[in-house]
Amino acid sequence: MAVVFQAIGADTALSSTNLFVSKRTHFSYRQSLPERKTSVCAVRSNGISFSGLNSRGRKAEPLITNAVATKAESPTASAASKPGHELLLYEALREGLDEEMERDPTVWVLGEDVGHYGGSYKVTKGLAEKYGDLRVLDTPICENSFTGMAIGAAMNGLRPIIEGMNMGFLLLAFNQISNNCGMLHYTSGGQFTIPVVIRGPGGVGRHLGPEHSQRLESYFQSIPGIQMVACSTPYNAKGLMKAAIRSKNPVIFFEHVLLYNIKERIPDEEYVLNLEEAEMVRPGEQVTILTYSRMRYHVMQAAQTLVNKGYDPEVIDIRSLKPFDLYTIGNSVKKTHKVLIVEECMQTGGIGASLMAAIDENFHDYLDARIVCLSSQNVPTPYPGKLEEQTLVQPPKIVTAVEQLCASTGSCQ
Amino acid sequence: MALTHRSPNLLKPLATAASLSVITQPLRRPFSTDDTTPITVETSVPFTGHKCDPPSRTVETTPKELMTFFRDMATMRRMEIAADSLYKAKLIRGFCHLYDGQEAVAVGMEAAITKKDCIITAYRDHCLYLGRGGTLVEAFSELMGRQAGCSKGKGGSMHFYKKDSGFYGGHGIVGAQVPLGCGLAFAQKYSKEEHVTFALYGDGAANQGQLFEALNMAALWDLPAILVCENNHYGMGTAEWRAAKSPAYYKRGDYVPGLKVDGMDALAVKQACKFAKEHALKNGPIILEMDTYRYHGHSMSDPGSTYRTRDEITGVRQERDPIERIRKLVLSHELATEKELKDMEKEIRKEVDEAIAKAKESPMPDPSELFTNVYVKGFGVEAFGADRKEVRAALP
Numbered sequence: 111m112a113v114v115f116q117a118i119g120a121d122t123a124l125s126s127t128n129l130f131v132s133k134r135t136h137f138s139y140r141q142s143l144p145e146r147k148t149s150v151c152a153v154r155s156n157g158i159s160f161s162g163l164n165s166r167g168r169k170a171e172p173l174i175t176n177a178v179a180t181k182a183e184s185p186t187a188s189a190a191s192k193p194g195h196e197l198l199l200y201e202a203l204r205e206g207l208d209e210e211m212e213r214d215p216t217v218w219v220l221g222e223d224v225g226h227y228g229g230s231y232k233v234t235k236g237l238a239e240k241y242g243d244l245r246v247l248d249t250p251i252c253e254n255s256f257t258g259m260a261i262g263a264a265m266n267g268l269r270p271i272i273e274g275m276n277m278g279f280l281l282l283a284f285n286q287i288s289n290n291c292g293m294l295h296y297t298s299g300g301q302f303t304i305p306v307v308i309r310g311p312g313g314v315g316r317h318l319g320p321e322h323s324q325r326l327e328s329y330f331q332s333i334p335g336i337q338m339v340a341c342s343t344p345y346n347a348k349g350l351m352k353a354a355i356r357s358k359n360p361v362i363f364f365e366h367v368l369l370y371n372i373k374e375r376i377p378d379e380e381y382v383l384n385l386e387e388a389e390m391v392r393p394g395e396q397v398t399i400l401t402y403s404r405m406r407y408h409v410m411q412a413a414q415t416l417v418n419k420g421y422d423p424e425v426i427d428i429r430s431l432k433p434f435d436l437y438t439i440g441n442s443v444k445k446t447h448k449v450l451i452v453e454e455c456m457q458t459g460g461i462g463a464s465l466m467a468a469i470d471e472n473f474h475d476y477l478d479a480r481i482v483c484l485s486s487q488n489v490p491t492p493y494p495g496k497l498e499e500q501t502l503v504q505p506p507k508i509v510t511a512v513e514q515l516c517a518s519t520g521s522c523q
Numbered sequence: 524m525a526l527t528h529r530s531p532n533l534l535k536p537l538a539t540a541a542s543l544s545v546i547t548q549p550l551r552r553p554f555s556t557d558d559t560t561p562i563t564v565e566t567s568v569p570f571t572g573h574k575c576d577p578p579s580r581t582v583e584t585t586p587k588e589l590m591t592f593f594r595d596m597a598t599m600r601r602m603e604i605a606a607d608s609l610y611k612a613k614l615i616r617g618f619c620h621l622y623d624g625q626e627a628v629a630v631g632m633e634a635a636i637t638k639k640d641c642i643i644t645a646y647r648d649h650c651l652y653l654g655r656g657g658t659l660v661e662a663f664s665e666l667m668g669r670q671a672g673c674s675k676g677k678g679g680s681m682h683f684y685k686k687d688s689g690f691y692g693g694h695g696i697v698g699a700q701v702p703l704g705c706g707l708a709f710a711q712k713y714s715k716e717e718h719v720t721f722a723l724y725g726d727g728a729a730n731q732g733q734l735f736e737a738l739n740m741a742a743l744w745d746l747p748a749i750l751v752c753e754n755n756h757y758g759m760g761t762a763e764w765r766a767a768k769s770p771a772y773y774k775r776g777d778y779v780p781g782l783k784v785d786g787m788d789a790l791a792v793k794q795a796c797k798f799a800k801e802h803a804l805k806n807g808p809i810i811l812e813m814d815t816y817r818y819h820g821h822s823m824s825d826p827g828s829t830y831r832t833r834d835e836i837t838g839v840r841q842e843r844d845p846i847e848r849i850r851k852l853v854l855s856h857e858l859a860t861e862k863e864l865k866d867m868e869k870e871i872r873k874e875v876d877e878a879i880a881k882a883k884e885s886p887m888p889d890p891s892e893l894f895t896n897v898y899v900k901g902f903g904v905e906a907f908g909a910d911r912k913e914v915r916a917a918l919p
Contacts, residue, residue, distance in 0.1 A: 218713070244713060250743070252736035255702035259740060262706020265691060266641065268713060285699055298684040298692065299675035300896040335897050358899035 202344035206351035221273025257283035277312030278324035292335035309363035320490035349383030388435035394424030412508035566791035575780035627845035631792025644723035646681035659878035669885035698731030708748035727758025745807035773812035786813030
């Protein structure tokens with residue numbers, strides 16, 4: 111399994127990062143985040159146990175529709191004695207952004223309301239005060255051209271991080287992302303690199319309506335030359351964000367609207383994860399469940415039920431949507447011989463469809479049954495809550511699918 | 524000895540042709556072609572400004588510059604004509620958009636800027652590539668899809684790039700290069716370089732929304748971006764008055780100043796670009812509208828005569844041709860004789876033919892090149908099989 115080593119030198123001096131002081135407003139330079147030790151850190155992606163997560167302040171809802179994980183098992187252990195620090199997913203993203211912006215003065219963020227407003231999901235809160243208006247740039251509402259502008263700046267030596275306030279808005283920038291971002295390295299014979307990160311929340315939220323509940327990974331997956339990753343926990347959010355910023359290739363970084371308040375304890379040391387690697391969430395022997403982003407939590411809920419019923423599912427968060435980590439997935443398929451894919455994309459042309467094709471092409475001989483793919487319904491996401499729930503895959507459906515899959519191959523219990 | 528014997532014979536025909544004033548003293552000229560004595564020339568028409576004071580009509584140039592203009596434009600013209608023949612011979616495939624008639628914009632712009640300034644344009648990019656320092660061999664190789672091409676043969680006519688001299692292409696979807704150009708300007712401002720970016724587009728692309736979005740941002744943040752509309756009056760087959768409610772493209776920036784320039788006069792273009800560069804470094808974006816004309820159709824699949832008359836084309840060729848203008852200037856200032864210019868053109872023709880021959884020798888890309896440069900080295904360098912243990916292909 112590939113491991114990323116991040117050698118960090120002495121304390122990185124904070125370069126004078128206020129490269130541009132707006133004529134209209136002046137920001138005092140103040141460091142809003144606590145000091146962090148810098149040291150060498152080797153990271154293995156399969157070392158994180160799922161039980162460390164808990165939800166924060168959510169009102170009690172029926173188990174079926176609760177998107178987040180179950181509570182921590184040992185509430186008596188005091189938080190202060192454990193190593194690392196606890197934070198929410200959006201704070202982890204912010205930490206990743208902050209550390210990379212400090213490390214490299216060519217990294218800058220742009221998007222709608224990322225600067226003074228602090229970001230519509232608070233991911234960039236405080237960064238504008240620290241780095242100035244030029245490095246945390248508030249753009250007008252023109253996705254097509256500000257994405258193009260960022261790509262042009264990347265061609266000329268900078269490393270922009272483009273925020274789409276909602277991933278769905280980036281449909282307006284599809285031309286720029288496909289032609290100029292993905293293909294330019296190839297078309298120019300390798301002359302230009304486009305080290306951009308395009309990030310933003312996507313996925314189905316709560317009552318947001320069809321146009322704000324889109325899953326763009328299915329539209330972008332065919333674009334050659336880009337990489338796509340989806341984060342799901344604060345730990346992998348920060349690690350993948352740092353890897354995406356450091357990557358020389360354009361990376362589309364999918365966050366989820368409902369996962370921003372997931373809380374987790376992450377290490378104090380600096381760490382960078384591997385962009386192309388999947389995460390082993392729960393090792394098992396009986397069936398491989400592949401998932402990503404929010405559906406990971408639905409799967410883990412279903413996994414609890416399945417374990418109680420005596421099944422042993424292996425849950426893998428694929429994380430890397432393009433390219434697929436066929437090595438991890440392949441090893442799992444060879445072990446369990448049964449695959450269930452749980453995704454939030456629509457049934458037609460989603461990530462699940464591509465993953466099914468890839469697994470079948472490469473591991474057909476290892477499969478005991480056909481691959482089952484649970485996806486969202488092929489409908490625009492409606493506004494009312496009950497209908498919205500029905501468009502998505504809910505934990506009971508996952509449990510039923512696993513039971514049926516095991517029954518069909520005669521390997522139950 | 525032979526010379527003195529022959530010279531009376533030589534002088535006889537010359538004496539009779541007294542009207543040819545240029546040839547009275549074939550060996551002595553007032554200026555040598557390498558001289559840098561300034562010559563002052565007036566542009567053909569005055570500049571028209573929008574929200575700015577237009578620069579003066581009087582342009583300073585030197586004999587060396589005029590000869591360079593002539594040589595460069597003649598090379599560009601010859602290259603485009605040769606590309607026409609190659610296309611008809613099916614050596615160039617796909618889309619091929621030719622620039623002949625518009626050469627003055629390319630050479631005039633180059634004369635006003637440095638290689639650190641950036642130029643980005645759409646698909647009519649062959650001559651701009653030459654102007655930026657590209658060689659004929661690289662250009663023809665790319666057109667024919669050979670390995671020696673500037674984009675290793677993988678881009679084709681519409682995707683010429685030269686990073687080391689600030690030529691950013693070469694883009695197929697018109698209008699999309701303007702936000703890219705503003706991004707280049709943004710990076711120049713961010714890194715505090717005192718350079719500018721010229722983002723070129725046509726009268727057809729001038730109606731794209733992303734242009735105005737990019738202009739808004741450039742004006743908001745005072746980016747050193749110069750938007751140059753190469754107005755050849757036809758967006759493929761649609762005349763400008765049929766596509767734009769307001770064909771005064773230099774005014775359409777509204778709050779952004781603009782300048783209308785005669786795009787067939789290389790010196791006017793040079794003056795305007797110099798003015799624009801100074802303006803952009805101080806005050807932010809400016810729009811230049813180059814009033815120019817293309818002799819060929821939109822591309823090689825367009826005859827170019829279904830939407831305009833042949834008389835119009837020949838009329839422009841006779842009255843406004845950029846190379847003829849420079850030729851007249853050179854002759855009137857006695858920088859070279861008619862014969863020398865003709866010899867230069869013959870030499871250029873030979874150069875272009877040699878470049879084509881050399882380009883034809885270059886091989887087609889290797890099949891493994893299909894997979895190179897999809898991602899930057901570091902990922903995808905070795906294509907693994909599903910096991911990540913079996914190496915399927917080791918790519919360069």
